[in-house]
Amino acid sequence: xxxKSSIREKEASLQTIKVALAGCPNVGKTSLFxxxxxxKQYVANWPGVTVEKKxxxxxxxxxxxxxxxxxxxxxxxxxxxxxxxxxxxxxxGNADIVVVVGDSVNPExxxxxxxxxxxxxxxxxxxxxxxxxxKKVGIKIDRYELQKHLGVPVVFTSSVTGEGIEELKEKIVDxxxxxxxxxxxxxxxxDDIERRISQIERFLHSKRIKVSPRYFALKYLSGDPEFxxxxxxxxxxxxxxEERIGYRLLISKxxxxxxxxxxxxxxxxxxxxxxSLSEAIDHVLTHKFLAFPLFFALMYLVFKFTFDIxxxxxxxxxxxxxxxxxFLVNSFGENLFTSFLADGIVGGVGSVLVFVPNIFAMFLALxxxxxxxxxxxxxxxxxxxxxxxxxxGRAFMSLILGFGCNVPSIMATRSIDDPKERLVTILIAPFxxxxxxxxxxxxxLRIFFPNYSAAMLFMIYSLSILVTLLSSVVINWLxxxxxxxxxxxxxxxxRLPTFRNLYIYTWNRGKHFLKKAGTIIFxxxxxxxxxxxFPAGGDVEKxxxxxxxxxxxxxxxxxxxSWKIVTSLFYGAVAKEVIVSTMAMLYGFQEETLSGxxxxxxxxxxxxxxxxxxxxxxxxxxxxxxxxxxxxETNSLKWTLFSIGYSLTVAYSISLLAFYLGKMVVMxx
Numbered sequence: 159x160x161x162k163s164s165i166r167e168k169e170a171s172l173q174t175i176k177v178a179l180a181g182c183p184n185v186g187k188t189s190l191f192x193x194x195x196x197x198k199q200y201v202a203n204w205p206g207v208t209v210e211k212k213x214x215x216x217x218x219x220x221x222x223x224x225x226x227x228x229x230x231x232x233x234x235x236x237x238x239x240x241x242x243x244x245x246x247x248x249x250x251g252n253a254d255i256v257v258v259v260g261d262s263v264n265p266e267x268x269x270x271x272x273x274x275x276x277x278x279x280x281x282x283x284x285x286x287x288x289x290x291x292x293k294k295v296g297i298k299i300d301r302y303e304l305q306k307h308l309g310v311p312v313v314f315t316s317s318v319t320g321e322g323i324e325e326l327k328e329k330i331v332d333x334x335x336x337x338x339x340x341x342x343x344x345x346x347x348x349d350d351i352e353r354r355i356s357q358i359e360r361f362l363h364s365k366r367i368k369v370s371p372r373y374f375a376l377k378y379l380s381g382d383p384e385f386x387x388x389x390x391x392x393x394x395x396x397x398x399x400e401e402r403i404g405y406r407l408l409i410s411k412x413x414x415x416x417x418x419x420x421x422x423x424x425x426x427x428x429x430x431x432x433x434s435l436s437e438a439i440d441h442v443l444t445h446k447f448l449a450f451p452l453f454f455a456l457m458y459l460v461f462k463f464t465f466d467i468x469x470x471x472x473x474x475x476x477x478x479x480x481x482x483x484x485f486l487v488n489s490f491g492e493n494l495f496t497s498f499l500a501d502g503i504v505g506g507v508g509s510v511l512v513f514v515p516n517i518f519a520m521f522l523a524l525x526x527x528x529x530x531x532x533x534x535x536x537x538x539x540x541x542x543x544x545x546x547x548x549x550x551g552r553a554f555m556s557l558i559l560g561f562g563c564n565v566p567s568i569m570a571t572r573s574i575d576d577p578k579e580r581l582v583t584i585l586i587a588p589f590x591x592x593x594x595x596x597x598x599x600x601x602x603l604r605i606f607f608p609n610y611s612a613a614m615l616f617m618i619y620s621l622s623i624l625v626t627l628l629s630s631v632v633i634n635w636l637x638x639x640x641x642x643x644x645x646x647x648x649x650x651x652x653r654l655p656t657f658r659n660l661y662i663y664t665w666n667r668g669k670h671f672l673k674k675a676g677t678i679i680f681x682x683x684x685x686x687x688x689x690x691x692f693p694a695g696g697d698v699e700k701x702x703x704x705x706x707x708x709x710x711x712x713x714x715x716x717x718x719x720s721w722k723i724v725t726s727l728f729y730g731a732v733a734k735e736v737i738v739s740t741m742a743m744l745y746g747f748q749e750e751t752l753s754g755x756x757x758x759x760x761x762x763x764x765x766x767x768x769x770x771x772x773x774x775x776x777x778x779x780x781x782x783x784x785x786x787x788x789x790x791e792t793n794s795l796k797w798t799l800f801s802i803g804y805s806l807t808v809a810y811s812i813s814l815l816a817f818y819l820g821k822m823v824v825m826x827x
Contacts, residue, residue: 181259183230189317239572468519479508506683509742525663529655560590766820778809
């Protein structure tokens with residue numbers, strides 16, 4: 159206690175410096191954030207990783223640095239929610255310093271963002287990342303020239319080698335102490351615009367505005383919705399659209415010219431072609447005929463890896479939990495307490511945990527694709543297909559996050575500019591098969607399709623993508639008739655994934671599953687054991703669970719599902735992993751390992767009903783956390799209820815269709 163108290167007193171005595179970390183998408187902000195704070199935020203070679211503010215702290219030379227990692231943005235004329243978050247924080251967040259993170263190899267867009275922030279009259283430091291990659295390709299950067307033209311301190315950094323990290327910390331502390339930072343005007347936009355800026359600055363002199371008058375004037379003339387509306391409200395003259403577009407283009411052109419001149423002065427060998435290998439790989443991976451077969455081949459390998467490599471570890475865990483259950487029964491005899499431990503805790507939670515190796519293996523494989531820079535190419539390739547389904551490649555980037563968890567997938571839609579496309583993406587995102595469904599797939603496939611597990615898993619994931627895309631068409635047809643905007647994104651360079659980043663990616667995704675096993679699934683397992691044990695003292699046929707399942711059994715009568723399967727689906731609405739826990743307790747898997755599960759389920763299901771069951775699990779009602787996220791992101795009960803009702807309708811329809819088609823095929827064969 160004394161030690162904690164001492165630490166708290168020491169922290170309280172430190173002066174805090176608030177630092178905003180701003181930059182373009184995929185420029186390495188989160189990597190720099192991790193390097194500065196020592197945390198392990200999710201990083202990927204992929205735009206849109208950061209869609210909300212992340213905060214971290216570190217101490218340096220008697221100061222406490224409060225670091226805020228902002229969503230990536232190319233400029234400060236916000237058009238999507240994540241860009242608005244970044245701009246609002248820089249404008250109103252009271253940061254002492256803004257560190258603009260730029261790419262050493264491709265600095266143009268980062269410098270554009272920096273110029274905009276400088277016009278806000280903020281204290282700015284430019285941190286150029288990936289300096290190790292710039293050196294490798296022979297790019298030389300003159301720090302003095304950059305500082306002279308931009309009027310800000312410049313630090314070269316590398317999150318891989320650690321170069322410049324300490325220097326950046328030192329620069330943050332030193333620069334924060336300077337009171338007389340000169341905000342000189344870097345760019346003159348020509349006589350006409352400068353005259354208009356002066357008029358507006360004089361007009362704003364008597365007004366209470368919280369931003370730089372010059373910045374306000376530039377945004378007003380550019381037709382920025384927020385500043386233009388406020389300016390007109392205060393009495394500034396209205397501008398026609400042609401005039402606003404003209405000013406906007408001219409202001410942007412002047413900035414680009416200035417940046418071109420800065421790079422010409424500060425960079426050498428920047429106009430070469432350092433990434434000819436990258437271009438050669440791109441030519442193949444984004445080829446109009448080869449791209450799609452390669453994409454599906456790579457995804458198949460991911461699922462093959464998920465099954466074949468990790469299965470040996472899953473079998474070991476399965477055996478360990480089985481022995482633990484038997485040990486408890488043999489040691490303490492068969493009684494209420496032993497049943498609770500062996501059937502409720504070990505059987506319920508253990509039946510889910512045995513799939514941990516498979517889940518981590520899948521995330522490791524997906525992490526490799528993300529880290530290498532392939533997935534943004536996949537989004538680029540898929541953009542052509544997505545357009546036919548009323549979506550863009552940017553929606554694909556959000557949706558593919560759903561392979562991990564639907565919650566971040568839905569939150570990632572904040573990067574979509576068009577509100578209608580964003581809403582549609584939110585509503586269809588739950589159809590992407592998340593990791594919570596994976597234990598159910600693995601259990602059923604290992605029992606009914608042991609020789610084709612990887613191929614069947616690949617088919618289920620492919621179907622989940624197809625259902626997602628078709629749902630977009632249906633929802634657009636029902637509510638919208640608009641057109642999608644094309645995907646515009648800067649493709650990242652190819653990189654050999656580092657062990658550290660792969661570890662962070664895999665762990666950050668996988669730990670979510672472990673946390674659920676220790677919380678939601680653990681509590682659910684206890685509740686399900688209670689409902690399955692009482693009131694008949696362990697006779698599940700007369701338990702509360704049986705009453706629930708039998709009362710709903712009629713709904714699934716066309717499928718021939720037993721009340722045990724119906725009960726599993728009912729409890730699975732909380733979290734999909736609970737389906738496996740429920741089955742384990744109702745069928746008693748833990749007593750005889752997987753062979754026991756196989757024997758029990760094979761008595762009530764055949765391969766056809768197994769497929770229809772898997773399709774129902776793939777599509778039916780999102781888990782509670784996803785439902786809550788849909789509500790918070792749409793702020794609409796109507797759309798939340800629509801998502802639940804629509805997913806249940808789709809799940810029931812495709813499962814029924816698969817069941818009867820399968821039966822017909824069996825009869826014909």
